[in-house]
Amino acid sequence: MANLVLFGAPGAGKGTQAELMNAWLPVPRVSSGDLFRYNLSNNTALGQTAKAYMDKGELVPDDVTVAMVAERLQRADCDAGVILDGFPRTVAQAEALDRLLGEMGRRLDAVLFIQVARQTLLQRLAGRWTCPSCGAVYHEVFNPERNKGLCDVDGAKLFQREDDTPETQARRIDVYQEQTAPLEAYYRTRGLLIEIDGEQDIEGVQAQIKTAVQAL
């Protein structure tokens, strides 16, 4: 059983690291951003609500976000634990998560804080390419696909996220500083925060995460 949060600014590498953790930690990754994008592409009511916020790089309201994640956590595949990616993003969401896990007789084991400087975040977001089919994430310089423009896993045509424009990228990092960064203190106080040097290359970051989780 492992209930983990991957915490860090947009572009820190949370999704990339969560995917790699699959190889040695058999618990599902739950990404609130992916859940919103799934709803968006299926044009659900939830997707329509979220779109206006996502387009601007703002956070979707807490009640909507918490309800969506709560529903996902209650599915059977999360019984063995979960790696949360992109959730929680506000103190209210963190409190809701504590409550949700408590109701399931569980609690968080650790919050892995992937620390990356703003300049690096911008470089990573600017070169990010995503697979529409399997969600794999590439970077045109730091983690290029083997065949230009095509996913290594399934050959689908890669795309750049609509919210990866320079303006929205900068806004998302500001929103992180204003609304999400306070979670660092929230989790440090509770003794859950583990600091990871996110400036290292993808393998270097993964090695730190693996060592930290195996020591729990």
Ligand code: ADP
């Ligand atoms: P997040 O989920 O935190 O927003 P991603 O995992 O999508 O971040 O990574 C953002 C971009 O940075 C992607 O293009 C990814 O390939 C690249 N990236 C992730 N980790 C690293 C790293 N340690 N070094 C260089 N590039 C990275």
Ligand code: AMP
């Ligand atoms: P991400 O894929 O994590 O970069 O998230 C993309 C967008 O989805 C964010 O910019 C927000 O608009 C929205 N989003 C994702 N997770 C959350 C969350 N926990 N709380 C509020 N909004 C979120």
Ligand code: ZN
């Ligand atoms: Zn793919």
